[in-house]
Amino acid sequence: MTTAPQPKIDGRRSAAAARRRAREQEIIGATRALFDERGVRDAQIEDIAKAVGINRAIVYRHFTGKEELFALTLVGYLEELRGDLNAAAERPGSARERLAIIVSAFVDYALAHPAFVDCAQALMRRSGPELLDEISESALFRLGRGISGCLTVLSTCIEDGVATGEFAVEDPTLLANTLYASGLGALQLARVGILVKEAAPGIPTVGEISTDQVRSYLVDSALALASARQGQPSA
Known part of the structure; x- marks a missing residue:
């Protein structure tokens, strides 16, 4: 036959x-x-x-729906971001210096691509069960791979700092995830450009904040969190 x-x-x-x-x-x-x-x-x-x-x-x-299409579009941003983070991580210097460069690269990419921040935040607002209902398993895998690829650059740098004694972190993966999520939130300040505060008790007012201030804050926060020992305040 x-x-x-x-x-x-x-x-x-x-x-x-x-x-x-x-x-x-x-x-x-x-x-x-x-x-x-x-x-x-x-x-x-x-x-x-x-x-x-x-x-x-x-x-x-x-695509199963708008959420899946947006998730796979985010993957493209994440792949570009990972390239920038890898380039930053390959710069010579101590773990502290490299972490500062990596965080700065994250901020620079996000400021240059505002839609990346919006798309990432939109998906982060959905619960795990919601995403599982709305996005196919293969799309979730690609999204997870995109996010983890970026986070691995951060966590590897933190692990290097722990090995050299520059950092005191029990869970580098948790810190990397925290820095990613908090960084996305802080970047909204850079886009809006204003801070809300009290001029007097019960009297709100606004002040200005620049992108350079947000970048410096995120870098300083990352270094402080990586350097602080558990149960002790950062220096």
């Missing part, structure tokens, strides 16, 4: 899979372009589909 037709079937399946992957990347690319141009909130599925030249229904054939 001949098996000649089988390669043709496999070939058609491979070609169809390649076309599907190409279309998915096209849709993700259009989403990224709209994010960078308009921001996350103003990026609508209809606009994304129009940019690709397809019906919005086709978008939902490739």
Whole structure:
């Protein structure tokens, strides 16, 4: 019995899979372009589909929903960010010096890509069960790989500092995750550019804050948290 037709079937399946992957990347690319141009909130599925030249229904054939599409778009940002963080981590110097450079690189990338911050924060506001319901397992894996790739750069630097005695951290992974999450929040201050405080009891007022101040704060906070021994205040 001949098996000649089988390669043709496999070939058609491979070609169809390649076309599907190409279309998915096209849709993700259009989403990224709209994010960078308009921001996350103003990026609508209809606009994304129009940019690709397809019906919005086709978008939902490739993605489980808006959350999955946004998650996979975030993966692209994270891959770029990881490249910047790796370059920073390869700079010569002590663990303290390298941690400062890594945090600065994170801030610089986020300031240059405001939609990255918005997209990351939007997904972080969703609970784990919600994400599992709305995003496919494969997309969650890619998102997790993107985040962990960035966090590993941080945690490895912290571990190096622990080994040399520069840092006193029991759980470098926890600290890396904390720095990532708190950094995203602090970057909103840089974007808004204002601080809220009391001018007198019960009388609110606002002050200005610059991106350089936010960068310095995040760097100093990272170094202080990495250097503080558990149960003792940082120096």
